[in-house]
Amino acid sequence: MSESVRLLLADDEHLIRGALAALLALEDDLTVVAEAASGPEALAMALAHRPDVAVLDLQMPGADGVSVATSLRRELPSCQTMIVTSHGRPGHLKRALEAGVRGFVPKTVSAQQLAEIIRTVHAGNRYVDPELAADAISAGDSPLTVREAEVLELAADGAPVAEIAERAALSPGTVRNYLSSAVSKLGAENRHTAVRLARERGWV
């Protein structure tokens, strides 16, 4: 049937990918034409099989779903992309939408729902899980300046101020100022909880 939507499934969890392929194959207007277990593989398979829709897991070895979507947008514009994620955080959603992703759903949806969303995306529309969207909206825009976010990111792995200063080419004092203001903007107790909060809200 030439009407069938050609799908690429990319997920590093074989169990899920296989199960998903089996369930989606039950829908007679959906055809899984390729599967991949990593970011680079997904890209290669997409270019080889030219699917209509790419269903990408967010967390994959090599390159995450959003990077793959970005590449696909450039190299195979005819292919719509959508992200499926285990435990989604709003930051990824924002990144994904900026990358041109048309669908963003958690893995808590059922196969029926997923099939329906695939059709929606294939029709050129967008679909974002309402709950994730609400989270993203309630998280709002980052109150951090570019520098504050940069410094906060460098602080993420527990590096001391001196190291952050070196890596950011700033004076240690300045780094402490930025961290201090970031911490107070986020209402955190110290930079480490600040990093955590910013991560949760997708601001770094």
Next chain:
Amino acid sequence: MSESVRLLLADDEHLIRGALAALLALEDDLTVVAEAASGPEALAMALAHRPDVAVLDLQMPGADGVSVATSLRRELPSCQTMIVTSHGRPGHLKRALEAGVRGFVPKTVSAQQLAEIIRTVHAGNRYVDPELAADAISAGDSPLTVREAEVLELAADGAPVAEIAERAALSPGTVRNYLSSAVSKLGAENRHTAVRLARERGWV
């Protein structure tokens, strides 16, 4: 058929749980008798349906797979438990085995393999994914004492010493001692990198 293995599936990701149920149902010696989307629900369903084998996701809301396994061991000893995990870290494996879990596999296995492993577990044998086992062995035993690990865990979310002390019912000075010794044992620069290292090695 009375020979069929009665299964409980617990996973908060509807997509995966449903798909898994569908695939496992294809094996005619396996029957899914209950599904759950959270830790407490898994426990309740297990007690209600008395499955032979419980297939538990590691990450679930409410109570993780290992806690559920621990409770099951006590409240429904006839039920064998196994853990399926997305991105397994060795620490969980050790915890799981101590909780009496008989099978521990990553979601990268195929449905066929999983079915086979379920049979293995049901037969009273154990199965641990070779790669996860290798990781666990190479990570070795934790050099941390129980208290050090406890305190380190409380330090994980960036809480200040005072808060850790309160939550651990210890004096702040003692907390600092433990953190200090944990940091030096792990060769870290500060408690935060120590937390990260311990996490990577599965020691917390």
Next chain:
DNA sequence: GTCGGTGGATGACATCTGTCATACGGGGTG
């Protein structure tokens, strides 16, 4: 040109952390 805003820096100060020595009670082991 003056004004204000922003990025960057400095210095001072209080507090928090990390480290160390020391102390004491309890549980094993020789």
Next chain:
DNA sequence: CACCCCGTATGACAGATGTCATCCACCGAC
């Protein structure tokens, strides 16, 4: 019993961190 390790605690001290006020240079707007 003596010894050692562990858990717990205290005190002391150096260094790191968080906070604040202040300052300078640059840039764009008025």
